[in-house]
Amino acid sequence: MCSRCVCSSQDDSFVKNPHLCDLKEDHLYHLSLNTNMDLEEMFSDVKFVCTGGTANRMRSFAEYVAQEIGHQFPTGVQMKNISAPADRYSMYKVGPVLSVSHGMGNPSMGILTNELIKLMYYAKCKDPIFFRIGTCGSIGHEGGTVIISDDCCDGFLKTSYTIPVLGKPFERRAQLDQGLIIELKDLIDKNDNFKVVSGTTMCAEDFYEGQGRLDGPFCKFSEEDKMQFLYRLSGKGIINMEMESTAFAALTKAAGIKASVVCVSLINRLKGDQVTTPKNVLDEWQKRPQVLVARYIKKNLCCSCK
Numbered sequence: 001m002c003s004r005c006v007c008s009s010q011d012d013s014f015v016k017n018p019h020l021c022d023l024k025e026d027h028l029y030h031l032s033l034n035t036n037m038d039l040e041e042m043f044s045d046v047k048f049v050c051t052g053g054t055a056n057r058m059r060s061f062a063e064y065v066a067q068e069i070g071h072q073f074p075t076g077v078q079m080k081n082i083s084a085p086a087d088r089y090s091m092y093k094v095g096p097v098l099s100v101s102h103g104m105g106n107p108s109m110g111i112l113t114n115e116l117i118k119l120m121y122y123a124k125c126k127d128p129i130f131f132r133i134g135t136c137g138s139i140g141h142e143g144g145t146v147i148i149s150d151d152c153c154d155g156f157l158k159t160s161y162t163i164p165v166l167g168k169p170f171e172r173r174a175q176l177d178q179g180l181i182i183e184l185k186d187l188i189d190k191n192d193n194f195k196v197v198s199g200t201t202m203c204a205e206d207f208y209e210g211q212g213r214l215d216g217p218f219c220k221f222s223e224e225d226k227m228q229f230l231y232r233l234s235g236k237g238i239i240n241m242e243m244e245s246t247a248f249a250a251l252t253k254a255a256g257i258k259a260s261v262v263c264v265s266l267i268n269r270l271k272g273d274q275v276t277t278p279k280n281v282l283d284e285w286q287k288r289p290q291v292l293v294a295r296y297i298k299k300n301l302c303c304s305c306k
C-alpha cells in the first residue's frame, strides 16, 4: 500500500478505480472490515470464496469444508462470523476458504461482490476462485437436481447485468468461467445420489411475477402465458431461474476473477409455483451443490494451504 492512499498498483489487479487512490482508508462497510486492519495478514491465504443466500447455509458449508480439507481450528477456538458487527452478511474463514452469505437478489449480491473484490485486492490474494452455491427453480428438472450454470441471462434474456449509473443504463457482460465449469463437471461422480445438469440460468429481479409465478399477490397473465414463457425459455437452453447470477458473473468477470454458479433445484416450475418440499428434504438438497464445490476445493488445494 502506498503511504498516501489505500492503493497498491492496479495494473493487473482486480480493481479498476483511480479514485481509490484518493482514499486514506477504505471501509468495507457491509463486511465490517477496513484498510486500517492488516487485511493482508488476515486474508492473503484465501483461494476460494464461496457465497450463498443464507447465513446458516454458509456457516454449515464452512463447517463441512473444514472437515473435507482437514482444517483444524486451534483448540477452543470457535469459528466466528467475521462480519457480525455489520449485521448484514455472515463471513466465515476456514483456512484458504471464505464462506459468505449474500442475501437475496442482485442488489444484495452486488454489494457483497463489490466489497469481496476490494478485499481480495487489499489482501493481495492470488488468483482466488469465487462460487455461488444456491437454490433455484428449474425448468423440466425435478427438485434435488444440481444445476451448473453454463451461462446466465437477465429477465430480458440478455447475457448481461445492467444497472442505472448516473441516470444511464450501464451494462456488463455476465459471463462465467468456462474452464471452471468443465472442471466441476469432471468431478461429477456416478455414485452421487443426485443428478447434475447444466445450461443457461435466468437471473430474475423478482421471485413471483418475474419468474412467471401465478401465486403472488398480483398476476396479470394466464397459466397459458406462463407455460408459453417457460417453454420459450427452455427452447433457448434456459434450465433454471434464480436471483443473483448476473450480478455475480458480471462483477467477477470485470475483476478478472474465475467464478461459477452451482444451484440445486427446489421445484420443477413446469409442475407448479409453490415450494412445498419438507424442510428436512430442502436441507439435504441444499447440501448437494456444497458436495461438488467442496470436491473441487479439496482437489485444487495446494498442500501448503491446509
Ligand SMILES: O=P(O)(O)O[C@H]1O[C@H](CO)[C@@H](O)[C@H]1O
Binding pocket: 052, 053, 054, 103, 104, 105, 133, 134, 135, 136, 207, 242, 243, 244
Ligand atoms: O438460495 P439462494 O442462494 O438464496 O438463491 C435463491 O433463493 C432465493 C429465493 O428463494 C433467491 O435468492 C434465489 O437466488
Ligand SMILES: O=c1cc[nH]c(=O)[nH]1
Binding pocket: 135, 136, 137, 138, 207, 211, 241, 242, 243, 266, 267
Ligand atoms: O423457484 C425458485 C426457487 C429458488 N429460488 C428462486 O429464485 N426461484
